Amino acid sequence: MYTLNDLLEQLRIKDIHNIADVEFAILETNGQLSVIPKSQKRPVSPEDLNIPTKYEGVSLDIIVDGEVSYENLKLANLDVDWLNNTLSKFGINNPKDVLLASLDSEGKLYYQVKERRNK
Numbered sequence: 001m002y003t004l005n006d007l008l009e010q011l012r013i014k015d016i017h018n019i020a021d022v023e024f025a026i027l028e029t030n031g032q033l034s035v036i037p038k039s040q041k042r043p044v045s046p047e048d049l050n051i052p053t054k055y056e057g058v059s060l061d062i063i064v065d066g067e068v069s070y071e072n073l074k075l076a077n078l079d080v081d082w083l084n085n086t087l088s089k090f091g092i093n094n095p096k097d098v099l100l101a102s103l104d105s106e107g108k109l110y111y112q113v114k115e116r117r118n119k
Contacts, residue, residue, distance in 0.1 A: 057105030
């Protein structure tokens with residue numbers, strides 16, 4: 001059973017501290033609460049202010065747990081030489097030393113090396 005206190009707790013978790021700010025609250029079949037705030041209480045978006053934005057896209061995982069995704073390299077129109085040259089600029093000599101490397105839609109590479117364990 002879902003009590004009023006449960007409802008108020010779920011609203012607080014969603015950063016809604018005044019029930020008067022809620023247009024609709026729907027208890028989903030999975031037990032989660034979906035909340036639609038009143039239009040005056042919704043966060044302002046760039047569109048609301050007529051601010052142009054650029055496409056962010058989805059990043060491509062290039063290396064996951066030391067394994068290179070050749071398919072994603074190809075999707076990005078890149079090759080292994082590019083990857084090795086880029087990694088070497090960061091002092092990384094082997095892709096197996098990389099926990100995660102992902103490429104954003106602007107071609108910037110984010111990477112995290114694996115933690116080295118002392119034996």
